[in-house]
Amino acid sequence: MDLLWQTAVNATYAASYMALIAVGLVMIFGVMGVINFAHGELYMLGAYCVVFLYAQENFPFLLAVAAGLVFVGLVGIVMERTMFRPLRDNPLGGLIASIGFLLILQTLVVFGFGRRMGHVPPSTQGKTEIFGAILTHQRLFVIVAAILLLAALWAFLKRSKFGRALRACAQDAEAASLQGISLNQTARMAMFIGAGLAGVAGALTAPLVSPTPYIGHSIIVTAFIIIIVGGVGSLEGAVIAAVLYAFVHTFVTTFFDGVIANIVGLALMLAVLIVRPTGLFGARERA
Amino acid sequence: MPAAGTGGLIRRAAWRLRLVLLFAALAALPYLLSYSQQEIAVLLVINVLLVSSYRLLTLTGEWSLGHVVIMGVGAYTSALLAKQAGVPVPLSMLLGGAMAAGTAALLSFPLFRMKGFYFLIGSFAAGEIIRLIWKRFTDPFGGPKGLKRIDPFPDIETGFLSIDFYEPVNYYFLALAVVSVSLFVLYRIERSRIGLTFHAIHWQDRLAESVGVDTFRYRTLAFVIASFFAGIAGGLYAHYVGAVNPTRFSVDQMVYVLVWAIVGGTATFHGPVLGVVVLTVINEIVLRALGLDTARPLIYGLILILAVLYLPNGLESLGPRLRALWQRRRGEPAAAGREPA
Structure with a gap:
């Protein structure tokens, strides 16, 4: 029973950072119609912001996390301007270009920090016991931050003018631009938020995962599974699918092993694609 | 008409001449290279087949992310057949190709329910599952370390002729021969009625369907043919390098x-x-x-x-x-x- 409960706590932690990553990916896809293959590397970049600012230069952890969000968000804006905007009519081209960008980011980080695992000391040693399960404060911090950030994003999208413009573009870009919404501005905003969320997820989890320049690969695989299961283009679906996937994956890892868990996750995605190709919560297929 | 006839004749002769020159250059090439460059040349020839077979699949408009895994199916099958069942190597390569084609035929049922981006991701997932199975099951796939000491291509030993395929130069010519034949077949397929239908499905799938083309069957056909040749490329790779592992694919x-x-x-x-x-x-x-x-x-x-x-x-x-x-x-x-x- 203890093990079950502990696994559930672990799964909650996994779900929270995966949700941040997946929501960012869905947002980029929603507004630009591009699958950002470099999303895992944006996560990696966020983690290395913490490696550099917190572990090497001794800035406060929170500041390093905030810097990760802003810096990776700005990288997102660069991607939008240089690749996704000129390739707006060519979704496959955008995907391919993002693969190229991923290779560049990986190499730059290898140049700056080497191939080996970056070590990040924990920012807090505290832990809390919840009904016999142990939750370190480092993990608790990720969970709380994810909930706050996603709530803020939700409020932003539903309440602010910019948020409404963003949702309009995701629904129908042409109609939105006829209403005087600037597609470029909206795409830039979506890219900043989407990339920033991946960056902040990387920054938050850096002390827990020992980042390497190649960590993005497993992240993007996971993110793909989540956005497919949740329905590409649905933010709520991405969050629910992240929770679902994290629980399935964590439980299978605990009771079998990691590779079997990956196989189960991929099979789950394949099953969803076969039965409901638009995902559990996706409403429509984007052409 | 005779003028056009001679024009065509000249053009065809020029085309043949170019082909002869190309093959002459390809035959001379390994002798101009260093040993390590010869090894790269062998892999390059194999990759030519891999990417050309991939193109056949893209003719129908679908982009797969599983093609390298399919190549791996050919490599693993051929290696296992040679290592554990004692099947002679040229035959095992063909069977590897057949296995790759069979895998594709099986995968086409779930995958071709999807299109475009979904197919891309679906093929990726299917490929990853196959790859993780190789990684997880040490018997017979060797787990993360893969298979080692795969039987090499048998030497040819007759009275006056002896060819040792351990030498990159010799394996280069073997691969070149296999790949040339394969490319010729791929080329003929593309120029045939079937190939034209692939093009039609790519550009006008609704129209093709409305005139009675079973697009699912043609997509599957392209996938199966492409996978067969990817499997052959995998076999060529496995028996040249002598080792395969999940990371390679x-x-x-x-x-x-x-x-x-x-x-x-x-x-x-x-x-x-x-x-x-x-x-x-x-x-x-x-x-x-x-x-x-x-x-x-x-x-x-x-x-x-x-x-x-x-x-x-x-x-x-x-x-x-x-x-x-x-x-x-x-x-x-x-x-x-x-x-x-």
Whole structure:
């Protein structure tokens, strides 16, 4: 029973950072119609912001996390301007270009920090016991931050003018631009938020995962599974699918092993694609 | 008519002459290279088959991320058959191709319910599952370390002729022969009715369906044929290198195939071949000579982005474009008067 409960706590932690990553990916896809293959590397970049600012230069952890969000968000804006905007009519081209960008980011980080695992000391040693399960404060911090950030994003999208413009573009870009919404501005905003969320997820989890320049690969695989299961283009679906996937994956890892868990996750995605190709919560297929 | 007839004859003769010259150059090539460059040349020939077979699949408009895994199916099957069942190597390679084709036929049922982006991700998932199975099950796949000491291609020993395929030069000619035959078959398929139907499905799938083309069956057919040749490429690889492991067939490797195809351009048969040859030469010879080993992925990434942005139809479009530019230059004096700057 203890093990079950502990696994559930672990799964909650996994779900929270995966949700941040997946929501960012869905947002980029929603507004630009591009699958950002470099999303895992944006996560990696966020983690290395913490490696550099917190572990090497001794800035406060929170500041390093905030810097990760802003810096990776700005990288997102660069991607939008240089690749996704000129390739707006060519979704496959955008995907391919993002693969190229991923290779560049990986190499730059290898140049700056080497191939080996970056070590990040924990920012807090505290832990809390919840009904016999142990939750370190480092993990608790990720969970709380994810909930706050996603709530803020939700409020932003539903309440602010910019948020409404963003949702309009995701629904129908042409109609939105006829209403005087600037597609470029909206795409830039979506890219900043989407990339920033991946960056902040990387920054938050850096002390827990020992980042390497190649960590993005497993992240993007996971993110793909989540956005497919949740329905590409649905933010709520991405969050629910992240929770679902994290629980399935964590439980299978605990009771079998990691590779079997990956196989189960991929099979789950394949099953969803076969039965409901638009995902559990996706409403429509984007052409 | 006789004029057109001789014109056609001359053109065909010129085409044949070019082909003969090409093969002469390919035959002379290994003798101009160092030992390690010969080894690269062997892998390059194998990759030509891989990327050309990939193009057949893209003819129907679907982009797969599982092609390298399918190649791995051929490699693993051929290696296991030779190692554990004692099947002679040339036969095991063919069976590896057949296994790859069979896997594709099986996968087509779930995968071809999807299209476009969903197919891309679906093929990726299916491929990863196969790859993780190799990784997880040590018996018979060898787990993460894969299979080692795979039987080499048998030496040919007759009284006066003895060929040792351990030598890269000899394996190069073997691979060249297999790949040439395969490319010829792929080319004929594309020019046949079937190939034209693939094109029709790509550009007008609704229209093709409305005139009675079973698009599902044709998509499957393209997938199965492409996978067969990818499997053959896998067999050639396994018995040359002597070892296979799951990492060799990961999505990183698939990215390279994608890059070759995109940078070369997939509109013509020779486009992807051009892509793999040019990029391999840049990668293995120029960058290595410059000592830029660590920067290689970065340069690859840059090439990829620039190609997508500025050369969307690939290297193959460079020739005609330059020719058009050249002709415009020559016609400039006449055009200049009409168009004031």
